[in-house]
Amino acid sequence: xxxxxxxxxxxxxxxxxxxxxxxxxxxxxxxxxxxxxxxxxxxxxxxxxxxxxxxxxxxxxxxxxxxxxxxxxxxxxxxxxxxxxxxxxxxxxxxxxxxxxxxxxxxxxxx
Amino acid sequence: xxxxxxxxxxxxxxxxxxxxxxxxxxxxxxxxxxxxxxxxxxxxxxxxxxxxxxxxxxxxxxxxxxxxxxxxxxxxxxxxxxxxxxxxxxxxxxxxxxxxxxxxxxxxxxxx
Numbered sequence: 001x002x003x004x005x006x007x008x009x010x011x012x013x014x015x016x017x018x019x020x021x022x023x024x025x026x027x028x029x030x031x032x033x034x035x036x037x038x039x040x041x042x043x044x045x046x047x048x049x050x051x052x053x054x055x056x057x058x059x060x061x062x063x064x065x066x067x068x069x070x071x072x073x074x075x076x077x078x079x080x081x082x083x084x085x086x087x088x089x090x091x092x093x094x095x096x097x098x099x100x101x102x103x104x105x106x107x108x109x110x111x
Numbered sequence: 112x113x114x115x116x117x118x119x120x121x122x123x124x125x126x127x128x129x130x131x132x133x134x135x136x137x138x139x140x141x142x143x144x145x146x147x148x149x150x151x152x153x154x155x156x157x158x159x160x161x162x163x164x165x166x167x168x169x170x171x172x173x174x175x176x177x178x179x180x181x182x183x184x185x186x187x188x189x190x191x192x193x194x195x196x197x198x199x200x201x202x203x204x205x206x207x208x209x210x211x212x213x214x215x216x217x218x219x220x221x222x223x
Contacts, residue, residue, distance in 0.1 A: 098160065101157060105154050
């Protein structure tokens with residue numbers, strides 16, 4: 001499968017714990033995006049990389065959130081001291097040109 | 112402030128008929144628009160896109176229409192099939208490749 005992959009697919013954690021998600025892009029896609037989707041809403045932009053450079057961050061991305069894309073390939077999104085409000089689907093998308101192609105997402109549940 | 116709105120949360124259509132999904136936007140800087148389809152427990156799947164220099168783009172059963180003066184776009188699916196049943200999101204960006212702003216989605220149900 002050469003699509004965007006995300007791991008884990010599901011994560012259940014207790015409030016206050018740290019979690020890390022991984023996204024592996026379609027090869028040769030130099031742009032990588034993170035979005036968050038809550039129930040009944042459309043995805044909301046979090047942050048965007050071109051190669052290894054983080055070019056844009058949403059104000060939704062509090063200082064508990066950090067994203068990296070070392071070497072411009074896979075990316076990680078870490079949430080520190082999770083809160084119940086962080087429960088959502090975290091989506092990764094990548095693009096080479098105009099269209100963004102999404103992975104299956106990681107569903108986070110914070111108890 | 113919701114910059115992209117899909118005012119119909121759901122739409123039910125008979126198989127073989129036309130499905131029309133609508134989307135409105137407020138940001139006049141948006142110049143690239145996309146439609147995605149989403150099944151439960153999966154990420155959004157890209158369907159079709161349109162640049163602001165066009166008013167129509169067609170791909171098989173899917174056609175997207177853009178009315179810049181009204182800040183409105185629509186997705187037409189003809190003929191509708193039961194497999195088209197899913198949630199459809201419209202999205203917009205300022206320049207292709209930039210961050211996407213999504214609408215809230217419309218759930219389409221195509222009845223056999």
